[in-house]
Amino acid sequence: MMVTFEELQSFLAEQFPQGARYGTLQELGDGWAEMKLEVAEEHLRPGGTVSGPAMMALADVALYAALLGKIGLVPLAVTSNLNINFLRKPVAHSPIRARASMLRVGKTSGVGEVYILSDGLEDPVAHATITYAIPAQR
Amino acid sequence: MMVTFEELQSFLAEQFPQGARYGTLQELGDGWAEMKLEVAEEHLRPGGTVSGPAMMALADVALYAALLGKIGLVPLAVTSNLNINFLRKPVAHSPIRARASMLRVGKTSGVGEVYILSDGLEDPVAHATITYAIPAQR
Amino acid sequence: MMVTFEELQSFLAEQFPQGARYGTLQELGDGWAEMKLEVAEEHLRPGGTVSGPAMMALADVALYAALLGKIGLVPLAVTSNLNINFLRKPVAHSPIRARASMLRVGKTSGVGEVYILSDGLEDPVAHATITYAIPAQR
Amino acid sequence: MMVTFEELQSFLAEQFPQGARYGTLQELGDGWAEMKLEVAEEHLRPGGTVSGPAMMALADVALYAALLGKIGLVPLAVTSNLNINFLRKPVAHSPIRARASMLRVGKTSGVGEVYILSDGLEDPVAHATITYAIPAQR
Numbered sequence: 001m002m003v004t005f006e007e008l009q010s011f012l013a014e015q016f017p018q019g020a021r022y023g024t025l026q027e028l029g030d031g032w033a034e035m036k037l038e039v040a041e042e043h044l045r046p047g048g049t050v051s052g053p054a055m056m057a058l059a060d061v062a063l064y065a066a067l068l069g070k071i072g073l074v075p076l077a078v079t080s081n082l083n084i085n086f087l088r089k090p091v092a093h094s095p096i097r098a099r100a101s102m103l104r105v106g107k108t109s110g111v112g113e114v115y116i117l118s119d120g121l122e123d124p125v126a127h128a129t130i131t132y133a134i135p136a137q138r
Numbered sequence: 139m140m141v142t143f144e145e146l147q148s149f150l151a152e153q154f155p156q157g158a159r160y161g162t163l164q165e166l167g168d169g170w171a172e173m174k175l176e177v178a179e180e181h182l183r184p185g186g187t188v189s190g191p192a193m194m195a196l197a198d199v200a201l202y203a204a205l206l207g208k209i210g211l212v213p214l215a216v217t218s219n220l221n222i223n224f225l226r227k228p229v230a231h232s233p234i235r236a237r238a239s240m241l242r243v244g245k246t247s248g249v250g251e252v253y254i255l256s257d258g259l260e261d262p263v264a265h266a267t268i269t270y271a272i273p274a275q276r
Numbered sequence: 277m278m279v280t281f282e283e284l285q286s287f288l289a290e291q292f293p294q295g296a297r298y299g300t301l302q303e304l305g306d307g308w309a310e311m312k313l314e315v316a317e318e319h320l321r322p323g324g325t326v327s328g329p330a331m332m333a334l335a336d337v338a339l340y341a342a343l344l345g346k347i348g349l350v351p352l353a354v355t356s357n358l359n360i361n362f363l364r365k366p367v368a369h370s371p372i373r374a375r376a377s378m379l380r381v382g383k384t385s386g387v388g389e390v391y392i393l394s395d396g397l398e399d400p401v402a403h404a405t406i407t408y409a410i411p412a413q414r
Numbered sequence: 415m416m417v418t419f420e421e422l423q424s425f426l427a428e429q430f431p432q433g434a435r436y437g438t439l440q441e442l443g444d445g446w447a448e449m450k451l452e453v454a455e456e457h458l459r460p461g462g463t464v465s466g467p468a469m470m471a472l473a474d475v476a477l478y479a480a481l482l483g484k485i486g487l488v489p490l491a492v493t494s495n496l497n498i499n500f501l502r503k504p505v506a507h508s509p510i511r512a513r514a515s516m517l518r519v520g521k522t523s524g525v526g527e528v529y530i531l532s533d534g535l536e537d538p539v540a541h542a543t544i545t546y547a548i549p550a551q552r
Contacts, residue, residue, distance in 0.1 A: 015183065015184055052217045053191060056195075078190075078224065079224055080224050080545070081221070081224070083405065084221075085380075086218050087379055103400060127379055127405060219357050219407060221543065223525050225517055241501055241541055242502060247409075269356070269499065291460055321430075329470055332496070336467060356499065357497070357500070358497070359498075360496050362492065
C-alpha cells in the first residue's frame with residue numbers, strides 16, 4: 001500500500017470538509033476500503049428510508065479510498081463512470097456501510113466494485129461499479 | 139400529463155424537505171422535466187468543481203420529476219438502476235441543469251436519460267440513464 | 277433450486293439452438309452458475325483477442341442460467357439492463373468462463389453480477405451487472 | 415472528419431471479417447454514425463425476437479464507427495464500459511438500426527450514446543452508453 005489508514009483519513013477530511021456527511025473510513029487494505037455512514041435526517045427520504053444519492057455518495061467515496069490506498073494521495077482522480085443497482089430497502093435509521101474493492105488499477109484509470117450494506121441485514125442493499133480517471137501528471 | 143407544474147413542485151417540496159439542495163423544478167413537459175441546481179459550498183469538491191454526488195442527485199430527482207409528470211404523484215417509485223458518465227468539468231460556481239426525458243414508461247418500471255449541463259458550457263458535463271421501479275399497488 | 281443441471285442444460289440447448297456458440301453450462305448452484313466458452317474464430321477480433329460482444333453474450337446467458345436455477349424454466353425472462361466493464365485482455369485462444377451469481381431475486385426482476393475469467397489469468401477480464409425482467413404470468 | 419465513409423467501410427470489413435454479421439455502415443457524420451443489421455436466424459431468440467447480444471454487438475460497432483470517424487483509423491481502440499437498457503421488443507424479422515453519437519472525445523477515451531431502432535417502430539428498442547479507451551501510442 002502507498003498510504004496508511006491515518007494518512008488517508010486526514011486526506012479525506014481535507015477533501016471533504018463537510019465532514020462525516022459522506023461517511024468515515026473504517027478499514028483500509030491492499031486494494032480495498034470500508035466506510036460507514038451514520039444515517040442522519042439529511043440522508044433520508046420520506047418514510048425513513050436512506051436516499052439513493054446518500055448511497056451513491058458513500059459508494060463513490062469508498063472506492064476513491066480503495067483506489068488512493070493503491071496509487072497514493074492523488075487529489076485529481078475523478079469519477080468517470082458509476083453504475084449502481086439498488087437491491088432492497090435499508091433498515092430505517094441503521095448505519096450503512098460500503099465495502100469497496102478494486103478490480104483493476106491501470107495507469108490512466110481504476111475500476112472497482114462496491115457492496116452497500118445496512119446494519120441488521122445480511123444481503124447487500126445496493127451494488128455499484130465505478131471507474132476513476134487518474135490524471136497523467138502525478 | 140397527469141400532474142401540473144405546481145402540483146409536482148409542491149410534491150417535490152414535501153418529498154425533499156431539505157429544500158433546494160437537490161435542485162428546483164424549472165419546466166415540465168410530457169415525459170420530460172428540467173431542474174436547476176444553484177451550486178453551493180456543500181456541492182463542491184476542493185478546487186471549486188461540482189461534486190459527482192451533487193450531479194447524481196440532481197439527475198435522479200430530475201428523472202423522478204419526468205416520470206411523475208407521466209404517471210402521477212406516486213411517492214413509492216424508487217430508483218432501481220442509475221448509470222452516469224462524467225464527461226467534462228462544470229464551470230466553477232455556475233448553476234447546473236438537468237434535462238430529463240423518459241425513454242419508456244411501463245407498468246412496473248420507467249427508464250429515461252438525463253443530460254447534465256453547466257451554465258456557460260454548450261456540451262453536457264454528464265449523461266445518466268436511470269430506471270425507476272413503479273410499485274404495483276397504486 | 278427449482279431445476280436440475282440436466283433440466284437447465286436441455287432448456288438452454290432449446291433456447292439457443294446455435295449450440296455452444298454462447299457457451300456451455302459447467303456448474304449450477306443455488307443462485308449461481310458457471311459457463312464456459314471455447315473461443316472460436318467467430319469470437320475473435322483482429323490480433324486474436326476475444327471480442328467484447330462474445331464476452332457480453334456469455335455474461336448474459338450465464339446470469340440467465342443462474343436466475344432460472346432460482347425461479348424455474350421461465351422462457352420469457354428478458355434482459356432489461358446490462359452494464360459491463362472490460363478490465364484486461366483475455367489470453368489469446370484460451371477458453372473464457374463466466375461466474376454468475378444473483379444479488380437479488382424479486383417477483384418482477386432479478387439482478388446479479390458476473391465475473392468473466394480467461395483460462396491462464398487469475399484476475400477477471402471483465403465484470404458485468406445484469407437485470408432480468410421476469411414476466412408476471414408464470 | 416478524419417476519415418471518409420469508404421475508408422471506414424473498408425476498415426470495418428477488415429476488422430470484422432465475419433462480414434455483415436455485426437451490421438453494415440449506413441451513414442457517417444462528424445461524431446456520429448448509423449449502422450444497420452439485417453436480422454438473420456443467428457440473431458434471434460425463440461419466438462422470433464432479436465437477441466440482446468445482437469443489439470449489444472451492433473451498438474458497440476456503431477459507436478466504434480462514430481469514434482473512428484472523429485479520431486481516424488485507430489485499430490487498438492477498445493470498449494472499456496458498455497451500459498445498455500432494453501426498452502421494448504423489436505419487430506420480428508425487421509432490420510434494426512443503431513444511431514451512435516459521441517458525447518465526448520478525449521485523448522485517452524471517448525464516450526457516446528446509441529439508440530437502437532427497429533424498422534416499423536418509432537420509439538427506440540434499446541439505448542446504450544459506451545466508453546472506448548484510446549491507446550496512447552497512435
